[in-house]
Amino acid sequence: MSWVYGVDHDGAEGYYATNNEFLVSGSKGFTEMKMLENEESFLRIDLPGVPKEGLTVSLDPSKRFVLVTGEAPKFQHDSSDRKYGIFPGITCDCCELSGFTTDLRDGVLRLILSKINHMPQRTLLLLLLYLRSKGPHKFPHGSDPNDPVYTGPVLESHPCVFQGSGLAYESKQLQNGSLYVRVDMPGHPKERFTVSVAYGRVSVTGEAPVVSHHDQGARFYSGDVAMLSTPVDIPSHRIQTIAKDGVLRLIIPSV
Missing domain, CATH: 2.60.40.790 (Immunoglobulin-like)
Incomplete structure (x- = not known):
């Protein structure tokens, strides 16, 4: 399997937030x-x-x-x-x-x-x-x-x-061919995320709700974390997910 790592953004427009490429609001x-x-x-x-x-x-x-x-x-x-x-x-x-x-x-x-x-x-x-x-x-x-x-x-x-790493994204291919991905989404509870696969793109979303009356508002994360070199779908239930302390980790199996 061949992987293309990372998220796809328009470099001319940049990111909504430069502290995290997955933060969209x-x-x-x-x-x-x-x-x-x-x-x-x-x-x-x-x-x-x-x-x-x-x-x-x-x-x-x-x-x-x-x-x-x-x-x-x-x-x-x-x-x-x-x-x-x-x-x-x-x-x-x-x-x-x-x-x-x-x-x-x-x-x-x-x-x-x-x-x-x-x-x-x-x-x-x-x-x-x-x-x-x-x-x-x-x-x-x-x-x-x-x-x-x-x-x-x-x-x-x-x-x-x-x-250690100060960036919100990390990925590497494991010896068994699987892809490991770490995505920082601070504030998102472990149950408030989704992982989906469509046309070879692995996407994640997560919501960080308001938990204090001092918070300015909720935050929402979304983005592609990996792309196959060919548009092959992987059933999302085959992707191992670990969500803890505002970090989502994925192990995406090889096809």
Whole structure:
């Protein structure tokens, strides 16, 4: 069998969201931030592949930032495990962080930071620092789903990844002729995806629903993950699927 990997996009128009080639609607960017009314700030951070036991969040003794790290273990056919790191913090000298709450589900961390403002007339500023920062994705871009900074022909690597692949797609042919595919769809529950095959194209869809009233909205993923060199169909039930922590993995058998 001969495989053609990847998704088919028009390079002239580019991608809806440069953080994930499968995202077709909803909030763009690896992170988003919202200032709340009660001296708190909301952060959404995509950490696909990270289980609850792989997340660590701690308040720095300076009370200026929190350290967020996540470990996404290597699946059998992944190229490697992935490690994430990010430091959400404050830049003004009139405030200090007093605590935080976390909610990690389906590869998305929702983080609420609480602060004490010693000078109430001043405004809190948040800064996101990455252990290894790449690309143009810096706060405050990304809070607007229509922000053109996150649209274009070039895909960006996840800036929070400091070990392993920062891209949302991975594929390789196995020794038995099957094709292995990893697709990041952060926020999608393990039951909210479909896999279909038509004319040799293997396609996936997934929905990341709103789970917090702070979310800007649902996100929807869709795209071709593999194409045969000839238009041969494979019954979808023959494709092994593993959905966990916002990552969909497929093992597509040879024909």
